Amino acid sequence: MLMTSVTDSPEAAKFPRKPISRKKVLSISLGSALAVALIVIVSVLTGGYAKNTNLSTSAVLVGHHLSGFSLDGLFGGKVNAPWESGRPSVEIFFASYCGPCRAEMPKIAKYLRTHFLGRVAILAIDATDERPAGQAMVKGDGFTFPVGFDPNGVVTGGVFGFNYVPESAFVNAKGVVTEVYYGAIPKQQLASGIKSLVAAK
16 A cells, blocks of 8 residues: 655754756656556555655655666766666665755664665665765765766656655665655664565565
8 A cells, every 4th residue: 555644854854855956857758647647556556655745756656667777886887776686775865965965874874884784785876966075975974885976867857756855765676666765764764664675575
């Protein structure tokens, strides 16, 4: 069953989520609107779970099969969609100019360094940011997981349809979104989402 609820973390109360640059985000085709009704049905049937403040966005994303992608790594190399290699994953979208991101990411990084993840891949995506600023933030926060650089919002807006950061998406090994969390994600919600992905067959 598709569930929705308002999620206001303490960080979100202090720092409103930041809109990503609309000049850089890909336009979403008008034709995609025709698929919304079908995706809503798929979301319900797949038991997706969304916590958000935007019903229409969650209805489109939860239960949706995502296309694959490849991004330049923030520090070089390439990062690819984990489901293309059959791994469940958590995608965490952030930017250095985002107050809630700066509050949440050190806590996320610390949690992920000290907890069991099983086969779950963690991929952070630096959205519509300047590379040096993103690199400085990642170094300061002690990330130990891959970070993709998405300066034009190709993945953030084009694949996931996100217009703000921070956002988090939980995606199973087949590339189907099982849960979305809008805003700074609490550690308990992150842990719960990872546990569900670990347990999924």
